[in-house]
Amino acid sequence: MTMHEDQLDVTTDTVATLxxxxxxxxxxREIRLLASTGTVNAIFRIGNDLSARFPLRPADAAEASAILEREARAxxxxxxxxRFPAPEPVALGKPGAGYPMPWSVQTWxxxxVASDADASGSNAFAEDLAAFISALREADTGGRLFDGDNRGGVLTRHDAWMATCFTQSEGLLDVPRLRRAWSHFRALPRRSxxxxxxxxxxxxxxLxxxxxxxxVLDTGGFGPADPALDLISAWHLLRPGPRETLRRALxxxxxEWERGKAWAFEQAVGLVWYYVESNPTMSGxxxxxLDRILESTEY
Known part of the structure; x- marks a missing residue:
């Protein structure tokens, strides 16, 4: 089952031809499709030291190419x-061989990945996450500001999406409780x-x-945003003890802690219903x- 109604088909033969x-x-070089829970790209290894990322959904090719160039710079x-390993951009590919989108090549x-190797109970892992987040926070923004419509800007701009999620989640989740939680989260002010x-x-x-x-992987979204955004890691990746270790280290x-919880909540609610059949790992x-968030506070 595909994850998206308009999902593109990318095969190893197509990649080899490109x-x-x-x-x-x-x-x-050997071309291998990687098993992945990712929802944006199909990922292929090229030999032993490169990986290629192919967008799964069609879009305007020129706009997509500009996005890939921006992601490569990021x-x-x-x-x-x-201070932790991260993939580096190597090349950008063009549409061809029946595949209509540009694509990218990175170091392998x-x-x-943490979804296959659970470090959620490790304080050392939490300390490393804090060190990674701190280094990013200390980096120069160069005067840049958040310029996207995704997570990391204004919480209330996600009201329409959350309304869709609550409707789609009927029968899957405790929607009245989720609505109460969002009512709290959306009102949190931004001061940083x-x-x-x-x-x-x-x-x-x-990793x-x-x-x-x-x-760390999928680094193309690196950019200016709400300082609380990377705190989603506290809820996606950590159990209570290491979560507190991360909070103290940062x-x-x-x-700020509640706003981090808000961004994790916004993402998690959408994952459950959207991928309930097509990507059970992401839905899970x-x-x-959500369980971690709702266990932490009564809403």
Whole structure:
């Protein structure tokens, strides 16, 4: 079952043809589709040291190319800042071989994603996450401000999406309780200026090495946002004890902590219903995150 009604079909044969036509220096390398819970791209390995990301949904090719170029710059910037491994951009591919979208090539990072290697009980892992987030927060924004409509800006701009989610979640979740929680979250004021943020610290974007942070993936969203945005990691990735370790290490006040919880809530509610049949792992992540949030406070 596909995750999206308009999802594009990308095969290893298609990727091999695109690589041979556009990057003949890599022609003949083994092409492997990676099993992934990701919802935006199909990911293929090219040999042992590269990975290629192919958008799963159609869009205007010129606009998509501009987005990929922007994401490549963001990934390169984050890789320079982070003390933890992060993929670096290598090349951008063009539509071809029946595939209508531009695509990207990055360096490959070895390791196990946090959805397959649970480090949620590790204080050392929480301390590493805090160190990663702190380094991003300390980076120079260069005067840039949040400019997107996704998470990281104004909570109330997500009211329409949340209304859709509550309607779609009837029969799946305790919707009256979710509505009460959102009523609380959406009213939380914003008092801190934008800082640089990863933007999507969910288990599938975090690598684990033992009980430590081994690296970060999907870095193309790196940019200025609400300082609370990367606190979604507290709820997606950590149990109560390590969660408090993260909070103390980042010296979060009550308002910032609640806003982080709000962004995690907004994401989690959508994951549950949208992927309930097409991507059970992502739907399950949403449920687990909601349980952690709702267990932490009565709404």
């Amino acid at each position: 690589v041979a036509e556009q990057f003949p220096q890599w022609s003949g 990934s390169a910037e984050l890789a320079r800042i982070s 990072l070895s390791g196990t 200026p934008d800082v640089m943020s990863h933007g999507d610290l969910i288990p599938g974007n975090v 684990v090495a033992g009980d430590r942070l081994g690296g 010296d979060c006040d009550e308002l 992540l949403g449920r687990r995150t």
